[in-house]
Amino acid sequence: MFTGDTAGVRYEWLKDDGIDFFLPTTSPNHFDPEAMxxxxxxxxxxxxDRLYFGRFNMTENVEEAFQQVSKWIPVFVKEGEKALSSGKSVDGLVKSLHDRVSKHLKSFHIPENHKVFKVLDLDLQVSAMGIIDYLQKQNNLLKS
Incomplete structure (x- = not known):
């Protein structure tokens, strides 16, 4: 199935390291964790048997993709809530997300200078904007 961004993103740059790694896509105006x-x-x-992503190829490791993305969604939201409550900007959330993802990848012995981080840094910037957008909309709904 071609899932676009619904089932997240696969980071094929880690394939040569023997790692199937998936994160949710949380772009602005589209991210809704419950719906995802x-x-x-x-x-x-x-x-x-296969998932085809909007970017970065496909996987035959379907259940692993679902599990990883489902695990990361609440982590991203929680980091966003912490960022908003402490007055951090999108850049602050990007740093928090980067730190969480980097720590996870280090457990697989992926160094901070690995080529995957160039793509991750851009993706996390967009993800942070989407998370902040979603949380601000939720806060506005609660206020009205």
Whole structure:
């Protein structure tokens, strides 16, 4: 199935290191964590052999992709909530997300200068904007 951004992003730059790594895409105006998890659960029911992503190829490790993305969604939201409550900007959230992802990848012995970080840094910038956008909209709904 071609999932676009619904099932996240696969970072193929880690393939040569023997790592299948997936993160959610949380771009502005589109990110809704609950809807994303519900969509993943619906897609999971098809019992697919392959997922094709909007960017960076496909995977045959379908369940692993679903598990990783589903695990990271609440982490991204929690980091966003912490950033907003402490008055951090998007850049502050990018740093927090980068630190969390970097720590995870270091557990696989991926160095900070690995080529995957060039793509991750851009993706995390967009993700941070989407998370802040989502949380601000939620806060506005609560106020009205």
């Amino acid at each position: 998890i519900q969509s993943i659960d619906r897609i999971r029911e098809y019992g697919l």
